[in-house]
Amino acid sequence: MRPVSGERKTRKRPLSGTGFAPFIIRRLLTSIILVFGVTFIAFSITQLVPGDPVAANLGQSAYSDPEIVAAFEKEFGLDQPVPVQYYKYVTNLLQGDLGVSLSSKRPVAEDLKEYFPATLEIALIAVLLALVVGLLLGIISAVTRDRLADQIIRVFSLTGVSMPAFWTALTAFYIFFFVLGWAPGTGRLEPGGEAPPTVTGLFTIDALIAGDFSTFRQAFSYLLLPAVVLAIYAIGVLTRFTRASMLEILGNDYVRAARAKGLPEFTVIRRHVLRPALLSIITVAGVAFSSLLAGSVLVENVFSWPGLGQYAYRAAVGLDLPGIMGVSMVVATVYITMNLIVDILYRIIDPQMKDSA
Amino acid sequence: MNLLTVENLTVTLATGSGDAQAVRNLSFNVGHGEILGIAGESGSGKTMTALSMLGLLPYKGKASGSIKFDGREILASTKREYRDIRGKEIAMIFQDPMTSLHPMLTVEVQLTEHLRHHRKVSKAAARNSALELLATVKIPEPASALSAHPSQFSGGMRQRIAIAMALACEPKLLIADEPTTALDVTVQAGILKLLHQLRKDRNLSVMVITHDLGVLSSLTDRIMIMYAGSEVESGATSDLLQNPRHPYTKGLIAALPGNSEVNSKNLLSIDGMPPELGNFPSGCAFHTRCKFAKASCKETVPEVLNLSSDHRIFCPVNPFSELSNSGSK
Amino acid sequence: MSAILKKFKRSKSANSIWRQPLAVVGIVIILTWTILAVFAPWIAPYDPNAQDADKFLTPSAQHWMGTDELNRDIWSRIIYGARISLPYSLLLVFLSATLGSIIGAISGYAGGKVDSFLMRVTDVFFAFPGIVLAMAVAAALGPQIRNAVIAVTIVAWPVYARLVRGLILNAKQNDYVTASALLGSSALRTMVVDLRPNLSGPVFVLASLEVGNALLLLSGLSFLGLGAQPPAAEWGSMVSMGAVNFDRWWVGLFPGLAILTAVLAFNFIGDSLRDALDPRTAKALRD
Ligand SMILES: Nc1ncnc2c1ncn2[C@@H]1O[C@H](COP(=O)(O)OP(=O)(O)OP(=O)(O)O)[C@@H](O)[C@H]1O
Numbered sequence: 001m002r003p004v005s006g007e008r009k010t011r012k013r014p015l016s017g018t019g020f021a022p023f024i025i026r027r028l029l030t031s032i033i034l035v036f037g038v039t040f041i042a043f044s045i046t047q048l049v050p051g052d053p054v055a056a057n058l059g060q061s062a063y064s065d066p067e068i069v070a071a072f073e074k075e076f077g078l079d080q081p082v083p084v085q086y087y088k089y090v091t092n093l094l095q096g097d098l099g100v101s102l103s104s105k106r107p108v109a110e111d112l113k114e115y116f117p118a119t120l121e122i123a124l125i126a127v128l129l130a131l132v133v134g135l136l137l138g139i140i141s142a143v144t145r146d147r148l149a150d151q152i153i154r155v156f157s158l159t160g161v162s163m164p165a166f167w168t169a170l171t172a173f174y175i176f177f178f179v180l181g182w183a184p185g186t187g188r189l190e191p192g193g194e195a196p197p198t199v200t201g202l203f204t205i206d207a208l209i210a211g212d213f214s215t216f217r218q219a220f221s222y223l224l225l226p227a228v229v230l231a232i233y234a235i236g237v238l239t240r241f242t243r244a245s246m247l248e249i250l251g252n253d254y255v256r257a258a259r260a261k262g263l264p265e266f267t268v269i270r271r272h273v274l275r276p277a278l279l280s281i282i283t284v285a286g287v288a289f290s291s292l293l294a295g296s297v298l299v300e301n302v303f304s305w306p307g308l309g310q311y312a313y314r315a316a317v318g319l320d321l322p323g324i325m326g327v328s329m330v331v332a333t334v335y336i337t338m339n340l341i342v343d344i345l346y347r348i349i350d351p352q353m354k355d356s357a
Numbered sequence: 358m359n360l361l362t363v364e365n366l367t368v369t370l371a372t373g374s375g376d377a378q379a380v381r382n383l384s385f386n387v388g389h390g391e392i393l394g395i396a397g398e399s400g401s402g403k404t405m406t407a408l409s410m411l412g413l414l415p416y417k418g419k420a421s422g423s424i425k426f427d428g429r430e431i432l433a434s435t436k437r438e439y440r441d442i443r444g445k446e447i448a449m450i451f452q453d454p455m456t457s458l459h460p461m462l463t464v465e466v467q468l469t470e471h472l473r474h475h476r477k478v479s480k481a482a483a484r485n486s487a488l489e490l491l492a493t494v495k496i497p498e499p500a501s502a503l504s505a506h507p508s509q510f511s512g513g514m515r516q517r518i519a520i521a522m523a524l525a526c527e528p529k530l531l532i533a534d535e536p537t538t539a540l541d542v543t544v545q546a547g548i549l550k551l552l553h554q555l556r557k558d559r560n561l562s563v564m565v566i567t568h569d570l571g572v573l574s575s576l577t578d579r580i581m582i583m584y585a586g587s588e589v590e591s592g593a594t595s596d597l598l599q600n601p602r603h604p605y606t607k608g609l610i611a612a613l614p615g616n617s618e619v620n621s622k623n624l625l626s627i628d629g630m631p632p633e634l635g636n637f638p639s640g641c642a643f644h645t646r647c648k649f650a651k652a653s654c655k656e657t658v659p660e661v662l663n664l665s666s667d668h669r670i671f672c673p674v675n676p677f678s679e680l681s682n683s684g685s686k
Numbered sequence: 687m688s689a690i691l692k693k694f695k696r697s698k699s700a701n702s703i704w705r706q707p708l709a710v711v712g713i714v715i716i717l718t719w720t721i722l723a724v725f726a727p728w729i730a731p732y733d734p735n736a737q738d739a740d741k742f743l744t745p746s747a748q749h750w751m752g753t754d755e756l757n758r759d760i761w762s763r764i765i766y767g768a769r770i771s772l773p774y775s776l777l778l779v780f781l782s783a784t785l786g787s788i789i790g791a792i793s794g795y796a797g798g799k800v801d802s803f804l805m806r807v808t809d810v811f812f813a814f815p816g817i818v819l820a821m822a823v824a825a826a827l828g829p830q831i832r833n834a835v836i837a838v839t840i841v842a843w844p845v846y847a848r849l850v851r852g853l854i855l856n857a858k859q860n861d862y863v864t865a866s867a868l869l870g871s872s873a874l875r876t877m878v879v880d881l882r883p884n885l886s887g888p889v890f891v892l893a894s895l896e897v898g899n900a901l902l903l904l905s906g907l908s909f910l911g912l913g914a915q916p917p918a919a920e921w922g923s924m925v926s927m928g929a930v931n932f933d934r935w936w937v938g939l940f941p942g943l944a945i946l947t948a949v950l951a952f953n954f955i956g957d958s959l960r961d962a963l964d965p966r967t968a969k970a971l972r973d
């Protein structure tokens with residue numbers, strides 16, 4: 001387009017311009033800084049508050065033996081000054097070494113490799129469920145604004161975000177396991193059940209890869225209830241957010257302009273409202289996903305689900321700094337990566353909307 | 358017969374502090390091929406008046422009165438009936454070309470979607486009409502413009518695209534809400550010329566909204582001045598601009614740059630701010646700022662005062678009825 | 687004067703939240719819990735810690751919600767539980783709102799390097815799995831409801847900081863701040879006198895939206911054994927008793943319902959307050 005008089009702004013399409021690569025590099029750098037920020041803050045806060053990891057990890061009698069205590073401190077580097085500990089932690093981290101867990105006495109990286117996929121499996125299902133249901137309800141709610149359907153959905157979604165997850169888990173378990181007998185018990189597989197050969201760590205996927213359908217069915221039946229419970233909060237969040245962003249976009253001039261053309265309401269919603277709304281919904285879905293990882297602490301506790309949440313709980317109670325840092329970093333990395341992906345998607349899908357967003 | 362006859366239009370909006378009338382008892386008409394200008398300060402209800410024609414008032418907004426278009430009452434239309442009017446019979450260009458085009462849809466989609474819906478034409482035919490439309494509104498390189506997004510155009514070009522969109526289904530009435538306000542002067546002139554041309558070529562009726570009296574004088578046949586949701590004066594353009602009779606209109610025109618109107622600058626200047634929706638003063642809403650106000654102005658809503666067959670004011674005091682009076686006291 | 691506050695006030699009086707059914711339901715529920723909490727000794731049918739009934743009695747006329755493992759009356763314990771959950775969630779919100787507002791105000795007002803540093807820190811906290819940090823802090827400080835409040839405060843302030851910073855940046859563009867800066871007001875004075883009215887409305891609404899979350903987190907920590915300790919009648923730890931004895935459905939069900947109703951009520955109120963705000967501020971609150 002030639003510049004015309006009265007030019008207000010000109011903007012190049014994203015990928016053809018020079019702006020895209022620097023943008024990604026900039027964002028990547030900030031992401032890395034953020035991850036280190038997370039380690040720093042986790043480290044500082046856990047150091048600032050009083051608490052004795054030695055006492056938390058050694059039994060009573062061992063703790064009263066100064067020799068054992070000294071050996072324990074030496075083994076985990078707790079005898080060093082704090083800045084040295086942090087320096088060591090970070091230099092090790094740069095080599096991919098997350099340290100050794102005080103509570104499990106195993107390398108944290110190995111622990112995470114074991115526990116993270118379990119949580120990922122339920123979180124993925126939960127987020128998918130939440131996306132489908134939340135979007136649908138949110139759209140219906142916005143379109144029927146203030147009418148009966150909207151009122152019902154609003155109460156429903158507010159209830160979703162108001163339910164204490166641990167209680168929901170308990171109640172669901174009682175009903176579907178104890179009363180109805182539909183759900184299998186706790187854990188990822190039946191007692192003595194054999195996990196499929198590890199590829200991804202997600203039992204359902206690994207079972208499919210191994211072609212083992214009975215294990216697949218079993219793994220799936222075990223994860224369904226925790227996943228649904230986990231999804232409830234996310235459904236509430238997404239429904240509310242979808243409704244809000246739809247309503248916001250419905251108030252835009254360009255929607256009024258679309259209506260002024262006499263288009264059917266369905267077309268207006270689908271073509272003119274939903275598209276821009278989806279952009280902002282993607283953002284929330286990304287954030288919701290990482291909050292699911294963290295939210296799994298309470299749900300996993302009830303279902304004895306051997307995931308990141310359980311691990312985090314044990315690490316926290318044991319004042320197991322490397323463990324806590326490991327979990328924090330996994331969740332933070334997922335959060336940061338999600339944001340990064342969303343930002344990039346934003347730029348690709350829609351170079352124009354950035355000003356208004 | 359007039360193309361559009363509006364009688365006693367009242368628009369009620371929901372505001373933070375309850376319902377409020379943004380448009381009050383408005384009556385006007387637009388003839389075939391006529392250009393009516395509606396002017397008034399910000400918040401005087403111009404846009405709400407325009408939106409009422411299309412049944413597009415904001416959420417919880419209600420219109421009452423009567424709007425006859427082409428002989429039919431359209432105010433009480435069903436959603437379906439409105440959809441057949443919008444875009445096809447009455448088209449609208451919105452106030453801000455920067456926000457009224459969809460940022461994520463190509464110009465082609467936005468130019469052709471209603472054409473295809475209303476006229477059921479093929480994609481190729483719609484594309485051809487779109488090319489013609491872009492040429493009509495003088496967009497350079499129409500073919501490449503079609504596949505572009507609105508953000509790739511300047512404000513003036515966007516406004517032209519918006520006009521093309523409005524013209525796509527050959528409406529009988531075009532409502533242009535401040536078609537030039539957001540643009541700079543040279544671009545303005547081009548848009549005005551374009552609207553003139555369209556009226557001549559297509560016998561289009563136009564309702565143009567503005568708070569720029571300069572636009573009115575060069576474009577319109579007749580003018581209606583609004584204040585706080587009501588008409589204060591209307592008449593043929595030249596008559597009204599040269600011989601304004603309502604204190605408000607008089608003041609507006611006196612305030613025009615380069616206008617060394619009469620002797621009484623002080624009397625004509627309008628002080629203070631326009632009233633806010635929900636706080637419109639009683640009686641003649643202008644009485645809080647009017648230098649000619651009498652006690653009764655506060656109480657009674659002014660009746661229409663016909664000065665001639667085509668010039669009326671809503672001011673019983675009529676302070677400029679004898680020119681010798683003006684400026685005294 | 688501050689447009690935001692005016693809107694807020696006007697919407698509070700004229701577009702009163704009493705006209706919003708959900709808000710009314712929420713207010714009634716919270717009032718009920720407040721009355722129960724304040725007059726617990728007179729309302730509760732039994733001593734919350736008395737172990738004189740039988741263990742695991744099913745709900746009946748004597749024990750509306752049954753008894754728990756230690757022979758205590760669950761309904762009485764729930765009534766007393768309101769004395770812990772409600773005030774501590776409010777305290778938690780007050781603390782994190784104050785902390786966050788101060789950080790956000792400094793950031794927004796100072797601008798430049800201070801601003802970008804503080805906002806990076808805020809970003810880090812956003813990236814942080816709040817509950818993990820809260821668990822660690824609570825565990826380190828020792829399991830006590832007071833420590834749980836401190837722990838959650840440490841992770842809950844960033845939302846306020848972001849909001850307040852944004853509002854200040856907006857307000858900074860307004861004339862009156864520039865004017866008062868020109869007149870030589872001190873930074874502190876400008877912040878406190880000129881800006882505070884602008885901020886209090888949105889911060890209050892955000893806080894009201896966060897009370898529910900605070901209650902959820904606090905009772906979650908108690909559920910995990912990192913908050914209130916037995917024998918205190920705290921809703922979250924009462925649910926954890928139900929988790930151990932999950933076949934006695936009433937043990938966990940009723941305390942959980944207590945949490946649900948209180949959180950829901952706070953959310954009803956917060957949501958209605960936000961809707962009464964003008965759209966721009968409401969959007970700032972959502973993001
Ligand atoms: N969605 C809405 N809800 C409530 N009130 C509104 C809404 N939109 C506009 N208003 C108010 O209605 C009144 C009339 O608005 P309108 O847009 O018709 O004014 P206008 O004459 O077009 O002004 P401008 O020159 O600024 O466009 C204004 O006070 C405005 O604040």
Ligand code: SF4
Nearest residue numbers: 641644647654672674
């Ligand atoms: S009616 Fe009275 S207040 Fe209104 S314009 Fe006329 S003189 Fe002024």
Ligand SMILES: [Mg+2]
Nearest residue numbers: 403404452534
């Ligand atoms: Mg307008």
